[in-house]
Amino acid sequence: MKLIGSYTSPFVRKISVMMLEKGIIFEFVNLSPYSEDSHVPHYNPLGKVPALVADDQQTWFDSAIIAEFLELRGEAPALLPSDRLEALNVRQLEKLADGISDSALVIVREQMRAGDQQSEEVLLRNREKIQRGLDMLEKAAVAGKWINTQQINLADIAIGCMIGYLNFRRVVPNWCVERPALVKLAETLFQRESFARTTPPSA
Ligand SMILES: N[C@@H](CCC(=O)N[C@@H](CS)C(=O)NCC(=O)O)C(=O)O
Incomplete structure (x- = not known):
């Protein structure tokens, strides 16, 4: 492949x-x-x-x-629960993490434009999306139901990649303030070989 x-x-x-x-x-x-x-x-x-x-x-x-x-x-490990409704819950969190990555990407692209061509409105709207999305993920991580690195799933992976991207591009650098469950999740994920081997190259 x-x-x-x-x-x-x-x-x-x-x-x-x-x-x-x-x-x-x-x-x-x-x-x-x-x-x-x-x-x-x-x-x-x-x-x-x-x-x-x-x-x-x-x-x-x-x-x-x-x-x-x-x-x-079908290769193991399965990264989604076999129950379809449970799988949908995991997928929703995956999409939420992906949506945060989308907003981070918009911010990065916007900031590449000349200063006088950047839209404050676009930057603000996307920062708000990121903050709201992270708040929801923090709650889900505290609840520990669908986000669970004991048996890694697709939501964990999408969240780890999104946080890795926020760190890499320094978008919303304060994302970790008052989000201890997400910080812990990221620390655990970044120790895995799969994450270590895919760390974005330094700029
Ligand atoms: N929803 C898409 C998003 C993919 C995406 O936005 N990729 C970016 C790179 S991080 C891209 O290729 N952007 C090029 C473009 O928008 O023209 C996915 O999950 O695959």
Whole structure:
């Protein structure tokens, strides 16, 4: 299998971590979605990474769909509960973490624009989304029902990749203040080999 992605994307990292956790062997094809002559649209018409080329050459895109595809293959450990409603709860938290990563990405891209072209409104709206999302994840982590590194699941992985991205890009650097459960979760996840091997390169 071939994973099309970049080393800094939290969505690509989510899929890399999943495959490492499951022991799935894959080739990493490092492509930037942002370069003018990017080949990413060849794999995903939306021009976004990750995309996954499966052994039968079918290409899958959007990390949530790729994650579902990988689960369907059935390699252990399962990263979703077998009960469908429980799995939906885990997936909702995965999507929440991904949504925070989306907002962080908007902020990073906005801040790359010249100062006088940046929209304060866009920056503020996305910072608020991140803060609200983190508050909900902190509550879920304290409750310990769907977020549980004892038996790592897809929500844990998506949250770890999102926090890794916030740290890497220094978006909302105070994210950890008064969120001890998320801090503990991140510390535990970052010790795993799958996370250590996918740490974003220093800029
Ligand atoms: N919902 C998508 C989001 C993927 C995404 O936004 N990837 C970024 C890199 S982190 C990208 O490829 N952006 C290029 C673009 O928006 O044109 C997923 O989960 O795969």
